[in-house]
Amino acid sequence: MAEPKEATPQVEAPKAEVNKTADAVDPKKLSNKELKELKKKEKAAKRAAQKEAIGISPEQQAQIAQQKIEKKKQAATNTNLKKQLNQTLIKDNGTKNRVPSLFSHLETREQRNASSPSISHLVHPSILSLTLKYSSFKIVGSIPRLRSMMEVFKRVIQDYQTPANTTLTRHLTGHLSIQIEYLKTARPLSISMGNAIRWLKQEISHISIDTTDQQAKDSLCQSIDDFIRDKIDLSDKLIITYAANHITNGSNVLTFGHSQVLEDLFKYCVLEQDKKFNLIVVDSRPLFEGKKLLNNLVKTTKNGVSITQDIKITYVLINSLSSTILKDVDCAFLGVHAMLSNGRLYSRVGTGLIAMMCHTRNIPVLTCCESIKFSDKVQLDSVTNNELADCDDLIEDINSKKPPQKKSFALEQFIQQCEAESKDTKTKQPTKKGQANEVKEVQDTNKSPLQDWRNMPSLNILNVMYDLTPPEYIKKVVTELGALPPSSVPVILREYKNT
Incomplete structure (x- = not known):
C-alpha cells in the first residue's frame, strides 16, 4: 500500500506541468489578433534562422530592412505627389465658379x-x-x-x-x-x-x-x-534660311503676335540679305505680344541706324484688321505653340482667325516651327485641351482712351484716415471732408462698368489662351528638315523619335 501512495505524487506532478503549458499555448484561448502576431513572429524567426544559416548577421538584416523602409518612403513621395498637390489646393467655397460648364474641366x-x-x-x-x-x-x-x-x-x-x-x-x-x-x-x-x-x-x-x-x-x-x-x-538657323526664300524685296508680309524665330527671320532678311519689305504686325489683348516684336525691331540697328528704314512696319490690332490691309499682303508668317499629329496648328488665340481671313483671300500662310514642338496628340477643337488665364486681365484698362490709373498708397491712407475720423467724431474739418468727397467723386467717374463683373450673375468672362487652325488653311510648315505640308507632321514625328 505504501508504494502506490509514494508513486502518485510523482506521476501527478508532471501531468500538472503539462496541463499548465498546454493552457499557456492553447490557441483556443488566444484572440485572433494575438494569433496573427504569434504567426508573424514564428515566420520572422524562421526567416532570420534561414538568413543566419546563409551567413547574414542580424546587424546586416536590420540594415537591409531599414533600406527597404527608406525606399518605400521615397516611392510614396514620388507617386503620391500629384495627390498631395490636389489635396492641398486652396478652395474657396464662398465664391461662385464663374467658368462656364463647357470649360469647367480646365484649371x-x-x-x-x-x-x-x-x-x-x-x-x-x-x-x-x-x-x-x-x-x-x-x-x-x-x-x-x-x-x-x-x-x-x-x-x-x-x-x-x-x-x-x-x-x-x-x-x-x-x-x-x-x-x-x-x-x-x-x-x-x-x-x-x-x-x-x-x-x-x-x-x-x-x-x-x-x-x-x-x-x-x-x-x-x-x-x-x-x-x-x-x-x-x-x-x-536652318528654319530662317528656308523661310527667308519666301520674302522678297518690296513684298508685304503679315505676322501675328510675337515669335522668337520670326523676329530672327525679319532681322536676318534685313541684316544679312539687305532686303526691303513691308511688315504688318497684328496684335491682340491682353498680352500685346506684338509690341514686343515691334520694340525689338526698332531697337535693332544696321550700321548705327535702325532697321525700320528698310522695314516699313504697320501695327494694328486684330479687331481693327480690315480687308483693305489684307488686300496687298503677299504672305503671312505665323508662330507656333505646337503642331499636332493631325496637322492642326495649336497657337495663340486669334491665329485661326488670321489664317482663315488669309485663306479666303488666297494669301499663303506659312508657319515656322521647330521639331521639338511636334506632338503625337490629336485634337479636333480648342475646348478639350487649353489654358485659362486670369479673367481680370481682359478687364483692366478697358477704356483705352484714358491712361492706366495707378493707385497711390498715400491717397489710400488719406481716405482711410478720413473714414476713421468720420466714425470717431461727429464734427470733422471741412477741408479734409471736402478732399475726401472729391476723391470719391473721381473714383466713381473713373470706375469701369465691368469692375464688379463678379457680382453680375448673368455675366461670365473667359480668357482662353490658345486656338486650333485647320491644316487646309496652312500652306507650308517650315522646319529644320525643310518646308513641308501639314500632312507631313507624322513623318517628322517618326524621324524625331528615331533620333
Whole structure:
C-alpha cells in the first residue's frame, strides 16, 4: 500500500506541468489578433534562422530592412505627389465658379497657384523664381520657356546631392519630378517642355551606376547644352534660311503676335540679305505680344541706324484688321505653340482667325516651327485641351482712351484716415471732408462698368489662351528638315523619335 501512495505524487506532478503549458499555448484561448502576431513572429524567426544559416548577421538584416523602409518612403513621395498637390489646393467655397460648364474641366489660375506646402521645402530656389516669372508672364513663348527651364535644370542638377543608400540614376528622376510639379502650378507645360523633360529623364536612366555623381552631373549638363544648341539654336538657323526664300524685296508680309524665330527671320532678311519689305504686325489683348516684336525691331540697328528704314512696319490690332490691309499682303508668317499629329496648328488665340481671313483671300500662310514642338496628340477643337488665364486681365484698362490709373498708397491712407475720423467724431474739418468727397467723386467717374463683373450673375468672362487652325488653311510648315505640308507632321514625328 505504501508504494502506490509514494508513486502518485510523482506521476501527478508532471501531468500538472503539462496541463499548465498546454493552457499557456492553447490557441483556443488566444484572440485572433494575438494569433496573427504569434504567426508573424514564428515566420520572422524562421526567416532570420534561414538568413543566419546563409551567413547574414542580424546587424546586416536590420540594415537591409531599414533600406527597404527608406525606399518605400521615397516611392510614396514620388507617386503620391500629384495627390498631395490636389489635396492641398486652396478652395474657396464662398465664391461662385464663374467658368462656364463647357470649360469647367480646365484649371484656373487660382487652382494652379495653390502650391503644396508639403513639397515647398524640396523645391530649388531657381525653380521658385522661374515659377514666379511664368505666372506673371515675364517669360512668354514656347521656346523661351523651354530654354529658361533647361537652364534652371542645369542649376538644379549641379546643386543636387544624392542621399545615402541610393543612386543618382534612381533618385534624381524623382527629385526632378518634384520641381516639375511645382513648375506646373504657374502655367501648364508646353508641348516642347514636355518633350524636353521626357528626353532628360531618358538621359538620366542611361547613366551607369558605376559613374560618380560629379561625372554624372557634368555629363547631364553637357547633354542639356547640346540639346539647346541642336534643337533650338541650330534648328532656328536652318528654319530662317528656308523661310527667308519666301520674302522678297518690296513684298508685304503679315505676322501675328510675337515669335522668337520670326523676329530672327525679319532681322536676318534685313541684316544679312539687305532686303526691303513691308511688315504688318497684328496684335491682340491682353498680352500685346506684338509690341514686343515691334520694340525689338526698332531697337535693332544696321550700321548705327535702325532697321525700320528698310522695314516699313504697320501695327494694328486684330479687331481693327480690315480687308483693305489684307488686300496687298503677299504672305503671312505665323508662330507656333505646337503642331499636332493631325496637322492642326495649336497657337495663340486669334491665329485661326488670321489664317482663315488669309485663306479666303488666297494669301499663303506659312508657319515656322521647330521639331521639338511636334506632338503625337490629336485634337479636333480648342475646348478639350487649353489654358485659362486670369479673367481680370481682359478687364483692366478697358477704356483705352484714358491712361492706366495707378493707385497711390498715400491717397489710400488719406481716405482711410478720413473714414476713421468720420466714425470717431461727429464734427470733422471741412477741408479734409471736402478732399475726401472729391476723391470719391473721381473714383466713381473713373470706375469701369465691368469692375464688379463678379457680382453680375448673368455675366461670365473667359480668357482662353490658345486656338486650333485647320491644316487646309496652312500652306507650308517650315522646319529644320525643310518646308513641308501639314500632312507631313507624322513623318517628322517618326524621324524625331528615331533620333
